[in-house]
Amino acid sequence: xxxxxxxxxxxxxxxxxxxxxxxxxxxxxxxxxxxxxxxxxxxxxxxxxxxxxxxxxxxxxxxxxxxxxxxxxxxxxxxxxxxxxxxxxxxxxxxxxxxxxxxxxxxxxxxxxxxxxxxxxxxxxxxxxxxxxxxxxxxxxxxxxxxxxxxxxxxxxxxxxxxxxxxxxxxxxxxxxxxxxxxxxxxxxxxxxxxxxxxxxxxxxx
Numbered sequence: 001x002x003x004x005x006x007x008x009x010x011x012x013x014x015x016x017x018x019x020x021x022x023x024x025x026x027x028x029x030x031x032x033x034x035x036x037x038x039x040x041x042x043x044x045x046x047x048x049x050x051x052x053x054x055x056x057x058x059x060x061x062x063x064x065x066x067x068x069x070x071x072x073x074x075x076x077x078x079x080x081x082x083x084x085x086x087x088x089x090x091x092x093x094x095x096x097x098x099x100x101x102x103x104x105x106x107x108x109x110x111x112x113x114x115x116x117x118x119x120x121x122x123x124x125x126x127x128x129x130x131x132x133x134x135x136x137x138x139x140x141x142x143x144x145x146x147x148x149x150x151x152x153x154x155x156x157x158x159x160x161x162x163x164x165x166x167x168x169x170x171x172x173x174x175x176x177x178x179x180x181x182x183x184x185x186x187x188x189x190x191x192x193x194x195x196x197x198x199x200x201x202x203x204x205x206x
Contacts (some may be wrong), residue, residue, distance in 0.1 A: 026111040036109035040183035043098035054087030113185040139165035151190030
């Protein structure tokens with residue numbers, strides 16, 4: 001079982017932690033990562049594009065003129081799609097584009113993403129991610145100590161101070177380990193996770 005260093009907030013090693021083979025020994029499956037990322041993006045789509053059919057546009061159902069004898073083309077209603085201000089034929093309607101991968105596929109995709117980050121040496125495990133105050137300068141000081149400028153910070157959902165402190169920093173995002181997903185891991189330049197959150201996440205992925 002491989003090991004990696006646990007760092008303090010200044011990037012100095014303080015101890016070591018084991019990397020479970022069940023997660024970090026999992027092969028990096030590119031197609032599974034692709035499917036997980038596409039599923040995430042599809043679930044973010046609002047799908048609110050909409051047009052009005054002939055039943056929804058304003059106008060009367062009265063026949064504009066009699067069927068025969070006027071010399072004009074037949075017309076049954078002013079709301080016809082053939083008319084200006086008429087309804088739209090086969091236009092976009094509100095739609096849910098989301099779909100879910102099987103739970104096992106989502107779990108294995110996250111394993112692949114974590115294994116890939118470790119292989120790239122872009123996984124940092126910290127003793128903790130607690131800040132003194134929910135201020136941007138506190139989060140900026142943490143990032144400066146670790147010598148990183150972009151990444152995903154992962155801790156428990158009770159660390160509200162961290163989540164608030166990083167909100168105004170570009171290219172930096174903080175999430176609870178309970179809500180970590182493959183898309184965020186792949187999109188992050190660095191993955192920084194606290195030791196307690198790492199242990200809990202590994203237990204969940206076993």
